[in-house]
Amino acid sequence: MKDRILRRLTDECKQERLRAAEIAEARREAAFGVPAVSEAQRAYVKALHSVLLKGGSPDNDELRVLKRSYEEVLAKYGYKESDFEPAPPCPICGGKGITPDGKVCACIRDAFICELGVACDVDPSGFCLDDFDESSVADKVQARALKKVYGFMSDYAAKFPSVTRRVLVLSGKTGTGKTYLASALARTLINKGYGALFMSAVRFNSLMLKCHTSPYPERDRILYDVMHADMLIIDDLGSEPHYKNVTCEYLLLILEERSAKGLSTVITTNLTAEEILSAYNERIYSRMCDKRAALFLTFGGNDLRLA
Ligand SMILES: [Zn+2]
Structure with a gap:
């Protein structure tokens, strides 16, 4: 990209x-x-x-x-x-x-960042991790929790790409700020010149279906960006329809291939770890929840846990 x-x-x-x-x-x-x-x-x-x-x-x-x-x-x-x-x-x-x-x-840096934003589907001029202002959150307990997670993400972005945990899962109910945080992370990295491709789970799943139903010579080209972007963000996993032989198979393939290449993947989801296990499979669960390679962050409004 x-x-x-x-x-x-x-x-x-x-x-x-x-x-x-x-x-x-x-x-x-x-x-x-x-x-x-x-x-x-x-x-x-x-x-x-x-x-x-x-x-x-x-x-x-x-x-x-x-x-x-x-x-x-x-x-x-x-x-x-x-x-x-x-x-x-x-x-x-x-x-x-x-x-x-x-x-x-x-x-050409400005033009490069601007085009990188277009390719990643993220406007690079918006809210970045360092723009987080604790005082803008009315609930003080939630403000402290968000400060902690934004601080963690800022460290992650500062160390990127030399990070140990290649999979980050942001789990929590709708409206807890997961997507906003993931977008801020993508924007921060894009402004540093990294490709942080942001995709809804629905779009990701459609792209995988397109790949699956395309002739073999075209598949590499279709998968190229999701396979090679410095960071891939799949937003709202669990909202996509399940296609037989596609949804689980390609998600696992992408997670495994990206980890093998040392590339980071961020997933936001309304599902809990247990729900991920039952909606997908043991291997996907293990990729997303294995504490050695993944970090599972639970957003619970004012109850934020970094597991
Ligand atoms: Zn020059």
Whole structure:
């Protein structure tokens, strides 16, 4: 996902450099199509070469006068010398978009983050983890609980991707703030340049069905982003319809493959651990609830537990 966006942006940088060079060249041709301009330039350049050939200094009165008169003629026709040179490229990356040490250059960073947000289905300009304000929560007990979980997530995002628990489950009833927290986590990571793909469980399940019913050569492409995004967030697991041979099978496949690649997956759900076991299967339950690799956070309004 990131590679795809970077490739497009760096291609655009290249096209822009070529376009700028073409525009400058077209301006030069138009300006020197005016006889007065080309004559003034020729007179100045001829005198300059003659001085240089004789080993003289270009810093003399005659040349200054000729140069000024050339510039005045240019100005008379609405040009200046700098019009004929394309704007200098970014001094850090030379207009390539990537710095010599392989990082996204500051000159395309905003465009990169914006496009990453579009690809991840998350608006990067919204609420991030560090924006959490305890005083905005009226219930003081709940405010303390949320402060604890936002603090935990901020640490997780700061350490990312060097985190030990690759699966985070945010479990709790509707309205307890799970999706909001997961979105804030995604946004925080996207702003750091990571791909944090946010998907409802319904959309995820539909995508898996599409994959399952597509010819084999197309399946890798369909699964590519959910398989390779730095973080995948599946929102509201349990709300999706169950398709035979698809829902459980692909969810397990994605969880296992992503863990094997060392990639993180976050799941929000209204289901408890026991309900996950009965709605899915033992292996999915174990992936989501195994304390060595997963963290199961229970949101209970004012009763928040980090298990
Ligand atoms: Zn640059």
